[in-house]
Structure formats: C-alpha cells, structure tokens
Amino acid sequence: MKSMIEFAGRLDQVSAGMRWIRAVAHSAGLPAKQVNALDLALEEIVTNIIKYGYDDEAEHMIQIDFELSSTHAQLRVMDDAKPFNPLQVEKAQTLSSLEDVKIGGLGILLVREVMDVVEYSRDGDRNVLVMKTLREPDE
Amino acid sequence: MKSMIEFAGRLDQVSAGMRWIRAVAHSAGLPAKQVNALDLALEEIVTNIIKYGYDDEAEHMIQIDFELSSTHAQLRVMDDAKPFNPLQVEKAQTLSSLEDVKIGGLGILLVREVMDVVEYSRDGDRNVLVMKTLREPDE
Amino acid sequence: MQIQGVKENDIFFFSIMGRLDTQTYTDAEKQMMAWIEAGNTKMIGDLSDLEFISSAGLRVLLYAAKTLNQQGGKMVLFGVNDQVNEVFEVTGISNVIDITTSKDGAFSLFN
Amino acid sequence: MQIQGVKENDIFFFSIMGRLDTQTYTDAEKQMMAWIEAGNTKMIGDLSDLEFISSAGLRVLLYAAKTLNQQGGKMVLFGVNDQVNEVFEVTGISNVIDITTSKDGAFSLFN
Ligand SMILES: Nc1ncnc2c1ncn2[C@@H]1O[C@H](COP(=O)(O)OP(=O)(O)O)[C@@H](O)[C@H]1O
Ligand SMILES: Nc1ncnc2c1ncn2[C@@H]1O[C@H](COP(=O)(O)OP(=O)(O)O)[C@@H](O)[C@H]1O
Numbered sequence: 115m116k117s118m119i120e121f122a123g124r125l126d127q128v129s130a131g132m133r134w135i136r137a138v139a140h141s142a143g144l145p146a147k148q149v150n151a152l153d154l155a156l157e158e159i160v161t162n163i164i165k166y167g168y169d170d171e172a173e174h175m176i177q178i179d180f181e182l183s184s185t186h187a188q189l190r191v192m193d194d195a196k197p198f199n200p201l202q203v204e205k206a207q208t209l210s211s212l213e214d215v216k217i218g219g220l221g222i223l224l225v226r227e228v229m230d231v232v233e234y235s236r237d238g239d240r241n242v243l244v245m246k247t248l249r250e251p252d253e
Numbered sequence: 254m255k256s257m258i259e260f261a262g263r264l265d266q267v268s269a270g271m272r273w274i275r276a277v278a279h280s281a282g283l284p285a286k287q288v289n290a291l292d293l294a295l296e297e298i299v300t301n302i303i304k305y306g307y308d309d310e311a312e313h314m315i316q317i318d319f320e321l322s323s324t325h326a327q328l329r330v331m332d333d334a335k336p337f338n339p340l341q342v343e344k345a346q347t348l349s350s351l352e353d354v355k356i357g358g359l360g361i362l363l364v365r366e367v368m369d370v371v372e373y374s375r376d377g378d379r380n381v382l383v384m385k386t387l388r389e390p391d392e
Numbered sequence: 393m394q395i396q397g398v399k400e401n402d403i404f405f406f407s408i409m410g411r412l413d414t415q416t417y418t419d420a421e422k423q424m425m426a427w428i429e430a431g432n433t434k435m436i437g438d439l440s441d442l443e444f445i446s447s448a449g450l451r452v453l454l455y456a457a458k459t460l461n462q463q464g465g466k467m468v469l470f471g472v473n474d475q476v477n478e479v480f481e482v483t484g485i486s487n488v489i490d491i492t493t494s495k496d497g498a499f500s501l502f503n
Numbered sequence: 504m505q506i507q508g509v510k511e512n513d514i515f516f517f518s519i520m521g522r523l524d525t526q527t528y529t530d531a532e533k534q535m536m537a538w539i540e541a542g543n544t545k546m547i548g549d550l551s552d553l554e555f556i557s558s559a560g561l562r563v564l565l566y567a568a569k570t571l572n573q574q575g576g577k578m579v580l581f582g583v584n585d586q587v588n589e590v591f592e593v594t595g596i597s598n599v600i601d602i603t604t605s606k607d608g609a610f611s612l613f614n
Contacts, residue, residue: 115266117273119256127254129526130280134256137276141269150555150586157557161525208595209565212572217565220594221558227593268415289444289475296446300414347484348454351461356454359483360447366482 115142115182123164123174123193131160131178135189142182148247151228152180152189155245158221159191159200163241167195184249186230191243198241199234200225254281254321262303262313262332270299270317274328281321287386290367291319291328294384297360298330298339302380306334323388325369330382337380338373339364395423399432403502407438412449420449424456433465436498440471445479457489466490468498506534510543514613518549523560531560535567544576547609551582556590568600577601579609 117138121127135156139149160176168174177192206223209215226232231246256277260266274295278288299315307313316331345362348354365371370385393416397406404427412420427435435456457467468490472480480486492498504527508517515538523531538546546567568578579601583591591597603609 117258133276137272212599351488
C-alpha cells in the first residue's frame with residue numbers, strides 16, 4: 115500500500131497530516147505502537163518545517179508519502195524550506211533535573227528515538243527526510 | 254490540498270480507502286454531507302471494480318487521488334480492470350413496490366445521485382473515473 | 393457495525409449501529425435472516441445509531457423486508473440520520489419500506 | 504483535547520484528555536498557568552485519558568512542573584498509557600517529574 119498527501123506549510127494544516135497518517139497506517143494493519151510513532155515523527159518534523167524553515171511569506175507546500183513493504187513502513191517528507199538536516203542537530207540530553215531544564219529541543223530527539231531509520235538528503239531545492247519503522251516479523 | 258492512495262484490488266483493502274477518504278476530506282474542511290458522499294461513491298466504485306472488473310487471479314492495484322479546489326472536491330479512481338463505463342449502465346429505477354424489487358443495481362445509481370459530476374474515460378489499459386462534488390459558496 | 397435484537401410481545405425490535413457497508417453487511421444479513429427464520433414477522437428497526445449505509449447495506453434491509461412481506465409480515469424503520477435518509481430517498485427505499493421518526497410511530501403501524 | 508481541574512483540600516487535581524499536541528498545547532498551557540497563578544502549588548495530574556502527546560505537549564507539563572518547583576510546589580502525574588510512557592521515558596521526563604501508577608500513589612507523594 116502507498117499513499118501521499120500534499121498540503122500548505124501552515125500550522126492550521128498540520129492536523130490534516132496527522133489524520134491522514136493515522137488513517138493510512140491503521141488501515142495498513144500496523145499496530146498502535148507504530149501508528150503512534152509515525153504520527154509523532156510526522157508532527158514533529160512538519161511543525162519544525164513550518165516554524166523554522168521558511169524565510170519568506172510565500173505559500174509553500176509540504177509533500178509526504180507513505181509506503182508499506184513487508185519489512186517496514188516508510189514516511190518521506192519533502193519540503194522547499196531552507197536546507198536543514200535534523201541528523202546534524204546535536205543529540206539533546208535527556209532531562210536530568212527540573213531546575214536545569216530548558217524547555218524545548220525535544221522534538222528531533224523524539225523522532226530519532228521512535229523511528230528505526232532516519233535519512234536526510236537535499237534534492238535540488240528540497241529537503242527529503244526518510245523515516246522508517248521496521249515491522250515485527252509476526253505482524 | 255491533494256492526496257493519493259494505492260492499494261491492492263481486494264475486498265479486504267476497501268476499508269483502507271474509506272478510512273483514507275474520510276480522514277482527508279474531513280481534514281480538508283468539507284462538511285459531513287460531502288465527506289459522506291465521497292465515502293459512499295468511493296465504496297460503490299471500488300467494490301464494483303473488485304467484484305466485476307478482473308478476469309484473472311493476478312494482483313491488481315487501484316489508485317485513487319483526491320484534490321480540493323476552491324470550487325469543488327474531486328476524486329479520481331484509476332484501475333486496470335476491464336473497460337467499464339458506469340455512465341452507460343441504464344439508470345436504475347427507483348424502487349416502487351416491495352414485491353417487484355430485484356435486490357441490487359443501486360450502487361451506480363447512488364454514485365450518480367450523490368456526486369455532482371461523474372466523468373469516465375479510458376486511458377490506455379486503465380479506466381479513469383472522475384467524480385466531483387461542488388462546494389457551497391459559503392464554506 | 394453492531395446489531396442487536398429483542399422480542400417484546402409479538403414485535404421483534406432490532407437496532408443496527410455503526411457502518412452498514414461492504415465490510416459488514418454479511419454479518420448483519422446472517423443475523424436478520426436468523427431472526428426471520430425463527431418465525432418473527434413483525435419487525436421494527438432502530439437506526440438511530442446507524443452512522444452510514446451503502447448499497448451493500450441497503451440490500452440487507454431490502455432483502456429482509458421483502459422476505460417478511462412474502463410471509464405476510466412487515467418491517468418498519470425509524471431514527472434515520474441525514475446520510476441514511478439521503479440514500480433511502482434517492483433509491484426509493486422510502487417508497488417500499490415504512491420509515492417513521494419515532495419508535496412510537498413505528499409501533500402504531502402495527503395496530 | 505480537554506482539560507479539567509478541581510481542588511480537594513490543598514491539592515489541585517487536573518486531568519488532560521485526548522491529544523496534547525501542536526494543535527492543542529496553547530489551550531492546555533493557558534489553563535495550567537491560570538491554576539498555578541491562582542496559587543495552587545501541589546498538583547496531581549490524571550493522564551488516564553490522554554491518548555497522545557508530542558513534544559509540544561511535553562513543554563506544557565515541563566513548564567508547569569518547573570514553575571511549581573520554583574515556587575516550592577510540586578506536580579505528580581499518574582495513569583500514563585504506552586505512547587505517553589514511551590515519550591516520557593525517551594526524553595527523560597520521568598527523571599524530573601514524579602509519575603505514579605495510581606491516584607493513591609500520587610497522593611501519597613504529598614504526605
Ligand atoms: N526544518 C527546520 N529548519 C530549520 N531549523 C530547524 C528545523 N527543524 C528544527 N530546527 C532547529 O532545531 C532545533 C531543535 O528542534 P526540536 O528538537 O524540534 O525542538 P524545538 O522545536 O522545541 O526547539 C530548533 O529549535 C530549530 O532551531
Ligand atoms: N467495474 C465494473 N466492471 C464491470 N461491470 C461492472 C462494474 N461495475 C458495475 N458493473 C456492472 O453494473 C451492474 C450494476 O452495478 P451496481 O449499480 O453497483 O449494482 P450491483 O453491484 O448491486 O449489481 C453490476 O451488476 C455489474 O454487472
């Protein structure tokens with residue numbers, strides 16, 4: 115099974131992406147843990163693109179595709195925002211004391227933790243982020 | 254907003270299409286009436302392709318895309334089943350007496366009634382069915 | 393989809409909840425036919441919690457109504473939502489099966 | 504997302520239901536900060552009906568817990584589901600906010 119969605123890079127569009135991935139991943143027969151992982155990773159990445167990626171006020175589109183194979187489920191997020199490789203962000207420290215907590219910086223950490231594979235590439239003027247979650251052999 | 258899904262032409266896959274269109278049409282901000290119309294039309298058409306369209310046991314794929322514009326929401330269903338134009342099916346009579354009812358033949362009627370525009374074309378070895386529902390000006 | 397039924401005196405009440413579509417109509421049909429084969433001839437169906445119906449779902453209702461009719465019985469439905477109502481109107485189901493707005497209304501059609 | 508709260512003696516109980524994510528965190532944050540500004544320092548949060556949390560949701564909990572902490576107060580959470588638990592574990596929230604399995608357990612941390 116394959117699916118794709120394209121929507122404007124605006125915060126009011128993010129929930130469309132979440133609803134889409136949940137419907138599609140669930141229909142594909144993935145267990146709740148993986149549906150949640152895909153949902154979470156997508157929310158974090160898409161929100162970041164919209165919050166940090168655009169340098170102008172023009173309308174930008176974000177394109178996402180989902181693919182299910184026998185071994186894994188894959189999300190690919192493509193945006194025309196400025197070049198940004200989340201894998202180069204220094205890995206956030208897990209929290210250790212409430213006084214020292216700086217609020218924020220946990221989104222990319224979460225993506226890397228809940229996804230089994232994350233790969234970044236720049237393709238022309240687009241960021242391409244591929245995220246995979248491996249399927250359990252007994253699914 | 255745009256979205257696409259592709260799945261195997263098997264009855265156990267139909268609910269994936271329904272979940273997908275509901276999530277996407279709802280996220281696109283369409284009112285319940287139109288979400289239901291798209292859901293219904295898709296179920297009827299996809300089920301028919303699977304029930305009547307294939308002459309062999311091979312695995313076939315069905316591809317569906319959804320597009321929202323300011324004036325309408327559009328579904329396009331593409332299959333590699335045998336040529337079939339639902340617009341050439343003689344329009345079913347609405348039911349008039351319970352004794353004379355022959356069970357069946359209501360699917361295509363429903364599609365034509367709940368959709369504002371239905372267009373068929375054959376593209377190479379594929380059937381292409383475009384269905385539109387017009388948006389209310391005040392949406 | 394869920395389907396439930398209970399007999400009250402000589403009338404059999406049933407309700408269908410959720411989606412009645414290609415995925416679910418066979419279960420509903422088996423249950424409806426079992427109730428009819430058990431000898432019920434007067435049936436009232438509560439569709440208040442039926443969210444969505446497609447042509448596969450219509451077949452179940454039509455087939456049951458037609459069978460009851462052949463046996464001198466009858467089926468009355470009530471509580472249809474907008475989606476179900478549109479499907480009933482467009483196909484003409486409402487011409488051949490009695491539809492009422494309330495349970496009382498349905499009940500009165502048997503007296 | 505829905506958020507509710509009630510004061511019982513000196514402890515303020517709240518519950519967050521649904522999804523706590525980018526779409527909903529500002530509403531939750533406003534409510535939490537209003538309760539804290541009203542002078543509540545001991546807070547117990549029931550997350551039994553919290554279905555899903557993302558980093559935007561974490562910020563709300565962290566910010567509230569940190570503020571309470573600075574005021575000599577404390578926040579304890581209970582009833583986390585698998586998704587919430589994974590997010591708490593991976594980010595280390597569970598190192599800095601007390602999480603218990605039951606309301607009683609949460610309550611006992613204030614005595
Ligand atoms: N698409 C992006 N474009 C540019 N910078 C980004 C992008 N995504 C993330 N960043 C940067 O990486 C930082 C860490 O992101 P994240 O872990 O999601 O936490 P947060 O958004 O809470 O800061 C952000 O603060 C931002 O500076
Ligand atoms: N994709 C298709 N390929 C071939 N024949 C079809 C296709 N879809 C519908 N048909 C034919 O059109 C008839 C009417 O279809 P429909 O109105 O959906 O009612 P039903 O499926 O209940 O017969 C079907 O019985 C079938 O013979």
